[in-house]
Amino acid sequence: MRILLILEQTSEQLTMASSTVIHFFTDLKNSQSYSDLQVKRRRKMSGLKEGRTDLGTVHRERVTLVVDGSHFAVDPATFTAHPNTMLGRMFGPARQHNFTRPNGKGEYELTEGISASIFQVILNFYQTGVMRCPDGVSVSELREACDYLCINFSASTVKCRDLSALLHELSNYGARRQFEGFLEELVVPAMVSCAQGGERECHIVVLADDDIVDWDEEHPPPMGEEYSQILYSSKLYRFFKYIENRDVAKTLLKERGLKNIRIGIEGYPTYKEKVKRRPGGRSEVIYNYVQRPFIQLSWEKEEGKSRHVDFQCVRSKSVPNLAVPGEGGGGGAAWGGTMPSPQVDELDRLNGPAPSQLPQTATNES
Numbered sequence: 001m002r003i004l005l006i007l008e009q010t011s012e013q014l015t016m017a018s019s020t021v022i023h024f025f026t027d028l029k030n031s032q033s034y035s036d037l038q039v040k041r042r043r044k045m046s047g048l049k050e051g052r053t054d055l056g057t058v059h060r061e062r063v064t065l066v067v068d069g070s071h072f073a074v075d076p077a078t079f080t081a082h083p084n085t086m087l088g089r090m091f092g093p094a095r096q097h098n099f100t101r102p103n104g105k106g107e108y109e110l111t112e113g114i115s116a117s118i119f120q121v122i123l124n125f126y127q128t129g130v131m132r133c134p135d136g137v138s139v140s141e142l143r144e145a146c147d148y149l150c151i152n153f154s155a156s157t158v159k160c161r162d163l164s165a166l167l168h169e170l171s172n173y174g175a176r177r178q179f180e181g182f183l184e185e186l187v188v189p190a191m192v193s194c195a196q197g198g199e200r201e202c203h204i205v206v207l208a209d210d211d212i213v214d215w216d217e218e219h220p221p222p223m224g225e226e227y228s229q230i231l232y233s234s235k236l237y238r239f240f241k242y243i244e245n246r247d248v249a250k251t252l253l254k255e256r257g258l259k260n261i262r263i264g265i266e267g268y269p270t271y272k273e274k275v276k277r278r279p280g281g282r283s284e285v286i287y288n289y290v291q292r293p294f295i296q297l298s299w300e301k302e303e304g305k306s307r308h309v310d311f312q313c314v315r316s317k318s319v320p321n322l323a324v325p326g327e328g329g330g331g332g333a334a335w336g337g338t339m340p341s342p343q344v345d346e347l348d349r350l351n352g353p354a355p356s357q358l359p360q361t362a363t364n365e366s
Contacts, residue, residue, distance in 0.1 A: 016276075033087075064106070065109075067110045078126045082126060084153070103156060118138075121133055132159045139166055155170065164251070175242075179249045183253075187295065200363050201297065202297055204228065205294050211292075213271070215272070219272070246293075264294060266291070268290055273288050279339060
């Protein structure tokens, strides 16, 4: 009897344990179903935001850019990953605040001047961080597009098979930055000195640091070099040795509003070599000349034009036979025919003859 009682109790315990296990797995299954339902619901909601389809394929947002008549569908996140570029700002905060707006077709038109092939290379930068310039694509146009789009153009961001073209553009970029420093440090103070003296133009000669200028006070050079501004700078002298650097400097000076710009190489007298005595006691001084760079520019719109009216006596085509003084009329000057009126000319050069030096014209009225 005792054994039967123990068996009955054990059977009841087993039944209760099995029931507990069954309820546990049932609750676990229900909880998993609920969790799966929650996950599916979250996925569905996120799928609506990301553009998911029923098959689970992700369709991210795309914007269409029109460049040189070609259409490019790009994820705006590609641009916003580089926020310091123009496109990064366009499709970042500017787009969020409606500063960047599409056209009537919902497309974003990029400015003219950038070709589709150039923009394709620029897209490589946004996708990989490197622009690989293929054959047939102008490196110069690529650099101009990078300047416009605020993309760093350097040896680390541009890879090109044509090393000559790449190095040429890198040299232009370096020359521009270098001359900006020369302009503020050396050239602008020389121009200010001329302006404060009442001048309207400036002629600057660049000498090397070891050049020595020793002019004879009694016999200075006869070419007016005393009015030139002298800059002692071997660095600027070496900079202007290259024609390409002179072109870069001229472009930068034009951008700063200066006019009538000439940059080149000219001879400059440094010291007296010898003195020759000419018949009549006149002395001729021979100077040693060195080839040095010069900059000539003006900040006036009509530099070199006369502001006054000059009268000159010219031979008239309608009255070819003007009597010469002293001919055919005794001691007085006789004029045949009608006296032509003086011609009015506006001189284009300031160094023309002064009005007092011009021949005086006389009129005889009958």
